[in-house]
Amino acid sequence: MLLKEMEQEAQTTRKMLGRIPEDKYEWQPHEKSMTVRRLATHIAELPGWVKMTLTTDGLDFANNPYTPTVINNTAELLELYEKSLKDGGDHLAATNENELLKNWTLRNGDQIYSVSTKAEIIRMSFCQIVHHRAQLGVFLRLLNVPIPGSYGPSADETSFN
Secondary structure (H helix, E strand, O other): OHHHHHHHHHHHHHHHHHOOOOOHHOOOOOOOOOOOOHHHHHHHHOOHHHHHHHHHHEEEEEOOOOOOOOOOHHHHHHHHHHHHHHHHHHHHHHHHHHHHOEEEEEOOOOOOOOEHHHHHHHHHHHHHHHHHHHHHHHHHHHHHOOOOOOOOOOOOOOOOO
């Protein structure tokens, strides 16, 4: 079921990432918002959480500070996404239910954010992709870029107003 969900969501994510105008990567709708580049890169990297979840027992931000991959255009962005998706999907396909039931811990040094099963972390990463993809949809709407539908047609694909 997780593999099927991963591929279904990937179809929409590819379409959304492919719509980003290359001259808008530094744009952000608000000073507290991410830039389009940072948001899109984060979306493209999130399928990699599946591999990380299945090959570790947790993530400690104190020992693993986040350094986003540098992307400069949509081709690089989509390449990063496909690599993350393949790595995550390959590891998910090769795992078993016992592995999915093991605990995984998200922390920052001594501060524990969550302890969840690996299956729950994988589902959370899928939810994060959908969440950030929706943010990207708002960014694109504000830039007057037609957005693709997610679970049916968007207002840009029909006569919805």
